[in-house]
Amino acid sequence: NLMVATLKKQVKITGKGIHSGLPVNMIVRPSEQSGIFFHRNDIPESDLIPATYDNVGDTSMRNTTIGNPNGAHVQTIEHLMAALFMAGVDSVIIDIDGPETPILDGSAEQFYNAFIDAGITGNGRRKVIVKQPIIAYAREIRRTLKLWVRIKLWFFEKMAGRKNDGFVKLAPSDGSSLEISATLVYPEKIIGRQTYSYVFRDDKKSVSDFVKNVARARTFGKYSEWEYLKAHGMGRGADETNVIALNDAGDGTLNNTIWPDEFVRHKIIDAIGDMYTSGGFVIGKLESYKGSHALNNMVLKKLFSNPANYDIIESK
Numbered sequence: 001n002l003m004v005a006t007l008k009k010q011v012k013i014t015g016k017g018i019h020s021g022l023p024v025n026m027i028v029r030p031s032e033q034s035g036i037f038f039h040r041n042d043i044p045e046s047d048l049i050p051a052t053y054d055n056v057g058d059t060s061m062r063n064t065t066i067g068n069p070n071g072a073h074v075q076t077i078e079h080l081m082a083a084l085f086m087a088g089v090d091s092v093i094i095d096i097d098g099p100e101t102p103i104l105d106g107s108a109e110q111f112y113n114a115f116i117d118a119g120i121t122g123n124g125r126r127k128v129i130v131k132q133p134i135i136a137y138a139r140e141i142r143r144t145l146k147l148w149v150r151i152k153l154w155f156f157e158k159m160a161g162r163k164n165d166g167f168v169k170l171a172p173s174d175g176s177s178l179e180i181s182a183t184l185v186y187p188e189k190i191i192g193r194q195t196y197s198y199v200f201r202d203d204k205k206s207v208s209d210f211v212k213n214v215a216r217a218r219t220f221g222k223y224s225e226w227e228y229l230k231a232h233g234m235g236r237g238a239d240e241t242n243v244i245a246l247n248d249a250g251d252g253t254l255n256n257t258i259w260p261d262e263f264v265r266h267k268i269i270d271a272i273g274d275m276y277t278s279g280g281f282v283i284g285k286l287e288s289y290k291g292s293h294a295l296n297n298m299v300l301k302k303l304f305s306n307p308a309n310y311d312i313i314e315s316k
Helices: 078-087 109-118 138-143 147-160 204-213 223-231 262-278 293-304
Strands: 011-016 023-030 035-040 056-058 065-067 091-096 127-130 134-137 167-171 178-185 193-200 219-222 243-246 281-289 310-313
Touching (some): 167 293, 178 262, 219 223, 219 262, 262 281, 262 293
Parallel strands (some): 127 281
Antiparallel strands (some): 011 023, 023 091, 056 065, 127 310, 134 167
16 A cells, blocks of 8 residues: 555645646645646536646746646646645646646745645655666757757857756766756856756755755746747736846846856756656765756656666655
8 A cells, every 4th residue: 555645635736837828726626636636617518627647738947837838738838846845745736727737935944834834644665776877968858849949049049158968967876865966057247157966865864955045046037038939828817026138238137146157056946846747755866967858858868768767666
């Protein structure tokens, strides 16, 4: 009989989607069924949507979307997933009345606090142990895109002075922890090159380290890109309360940062949330160099493509 770790009572969270800008209501409720599932209660007779790596429908909008992009789906699940993981919750059903989770303040902190306030019952940590090094390269993702998109991206990178040399690598760790090291490299002076490391050992110390040093880190974007994003149906809910906005010169921000390296700390949240779509606690070393949601998803698909790459230990 598998143990599940769920909430003691349901949690209601309301806000707006960062891309749609539309109000959204979410109820995270206790579940005896092992796993994290979304339910679009605004779509009649829609099935539960499992929040798993093999059900990720789209990563192109700078977020992780699960379900069918043309049907019942939920966007931007990564901050919520990171909070569920850190709170130790592995079984809930999330009723949501729109296609996107609320962005709140752009970090994982408010989600995490809401789950801790509700209380957690049971103890379920299914473990996914990485046995062999696996690597996903940005150039591999490029090959999956349509030719005209690839040409457009090539021009954009030439103009912006960016290189398509990112990767995400998973390798075996000490057998009890998820060690994440993330590096960002941006031409904007305020970011430049930043590296941040975080280790999760499933103990109080690593949880409090996350709460103190990572959970509040917000997502970021360039103010000048907002107009472009909004014209393409993205970023409509973005404002100075939920995004760190870089100025056009790239040497400052329009709102205050909590830490100078808040940008790369936010990548740790994204990585934790994306790794939780594995269905468990990934025990391994995750190295992210100019990483993305698409790379996080690709490295999990590669990991699970061969049973020799991993072991799964069920929680009992």
